Amino acid sequence: MPNRPTQSELLQWAVTHTTDESSAIPERPVTREPIDPKWIDVIxxxxxxxxxxxxxxxxxxxxxxxxxxxxxxxxxxxxxxxxxxxxxxxxxxxxxxxxxxxxxxxxxxxxxxxxxxxxxxxxxxxxxxxxxxxxxxxxxxxxxxxxxxxxxxxxxxxxxxxxxxxxxxxxxxxxxxNGFRTLASVAGDANPALLKRVVFLWRSLIEQEEPEVASRAVQAAQENGVPAMALDQTAGETEDADLVEKCLELLFTLVTKYRSTLLIDLLVRIRDEIIPIVRERFGPQSHSGMVSLDLIKQLEEALEAI
Missing domain, CATH: 1.25.10.10 (Leucine-rich Repeat Variant)
Structure with a gap:
């Protein structure tokens, strides 16, 4: 009587004689629908x-x-x-x-x-x-x-x-x-927020490294009464410490770099009127906010020689 095949031999025979049905079926070409561009935008x-x-x-x-x-x-x-x-x-x-x-x-x-x-x-x-x-x-x-x-x-x-x-x-x-004239007109009738931006822009132009730009900005400031405007804003009844400080920064730049362009009366007014007002109104005891004490001190020192 022939020997009976083992389970391992039966398994091997089954694997060898199994037909892969999937390989017998010819592959059909895959057709893909074009993607709507809107979905590309979404993704x-x-x-x-x-x-x-x-x-x-x-x-x-x-x-x-x-x-x-x-x-x-x-x-x-x-x-x-x-x-x-x-x-x-x-x-x-x-x-x-x-x-x-x-x-x-x-x-x-x-x-x-x-x-x-x-x-x-x-x-x-x-x-x-x-x-x-x-x-x-x-x-x-x-x-x-x-x-x-x-x-x-x-x-x-x-x-x-x-x-x-x-x-x-x-x-x-x-x-x-006539851009500088436009800036001056804005400064003359603007609210404090806009006025501060005008003063800051004018000072930044005066401080430009390119000499011709700076000199034209200084000349335009004189022609349009900007130093006097800054003085009036500082001496006025404003409680806006930031506005006052920006006006003082502009004046300090003019005093230290372009003093010869300023009238002596204006310099004296800064020393004798403006600085005392600022110290009193915007000093350490102020309820309106403080102006930089260092800035005030530097401005005083710049005016000592008058």
């Missing part, structure tokens, strides 16, 4: 250039609601915080439609337009040049000079400040466009 996100174009299309859309336009402006402002995106405004032909919104009947639209322009030119020489070449300086100066909405003017000043402080071509165009 990967739209390119920033596409987003910026869509924002501007919404802003210009005649059938879009004001809320939709403001939301688009808000997104656009965040997008141009990127230097690369700001630099793409020119190849995308978006500078002009944004600048055009400075003439909108809606104050919020004008405010956002100035805000986007200001963000785009911040610390970005290429974008600053594109802004100038696109004719943006004239409209933004007109808004700064005469817009009835203070929030719009504040954003316009933000734009002007970012554009001219480190770009000689823009600074020269600013001077030729």
């Amino acid at each position: 990967l996100g739209k390119d920033d250039a596409v987003k910026m174009k869509e924002c501007v299309e919404t802003i210009r859309g005649t059938e879009k609601s004001l809320d939709d336009k403001l939301a688009a402006f808000d997104e656009l402002e965040m997008l141009v915080e990127s230097l690369d995106n700001a630099n793409d405004l020119r190849p995308l032909s978006l500078w002009t439609p944004i600048i055009d919104q400075l003439s909108s009947q809606e104050p919020k639209m004008r405010m956002y337009a100035a805000w986007v322009l200001g963000t785009a030119v911040q610390n970005n020489p290429r974008s600053q040049t594109d802004f100038l070449d696109s004719g943006g300086l004239g409209p933004i100066l007109r808004v700064l000079a005469s817009d009835p909405d203070e929030e719009v003017r504040a954003k316009a000043l933000y734009c002007v400040s970012g554009a001219i402080r480190h770009n000689r071509a823009l600074f020269d165009a600013f001077v030729d466009g």
Whole structure:
């Protein structure tokens, strides 16, 4: 009687003689439906250039609601915080439609337009040049000079400040466009928040390393009565310590670097009137806030020789 196969031999026989049915069935070609581009956008996100174009299309859309336009402006402002995106405004032909919104009947639209322009030119020489070449300086100066909405003017000043402080071509165009006269008019009728920004900008221009820029800013300050304005603000009834300190910083810069441009009567007034007022009103015992004691001391020392 033949020997019976072992379980191991039976298993091996079964494996050897088993037909792989799946291999006997011919493979059918796999057909894939094309992916809808909208799902690619959902998964990967739209390119920033596409987003910026869509924002501007919404802003210009005649059938879009004001809320939709403001939301688009808000997104656009965040997008141009990127230097690369700001630099793409020119190849995308978006500078002009944004600048055009400075003439909108809606104050919020004008405010956002100035805000986007200001963000785009911040610390970005290429974008600053594109802004100038696109004719943006004239409209933004007109808004700064005469817009009835203070929030719009504040954003316009933000734009002007970012554009001219480190770009000689823009600074020269600013001077030729009576920019300093515009700043002086803003200082004359602005609220304290806007006035502080004007004083800070003027001082930063006076302190520029480029001599010609600094000298033109000093000359413009004299021609537009800026030192006297700073004195009047400091001697007035304001309780705004920050405003007073910014005015004193401007005066200190003029006294220490450009004393020859100041009248002796003005210097005496700083020493005999302004410093005592500031010490009394904004000293350590003040309830209105303090002005830097070091600044006051340095100003006193600078005036000792009078």
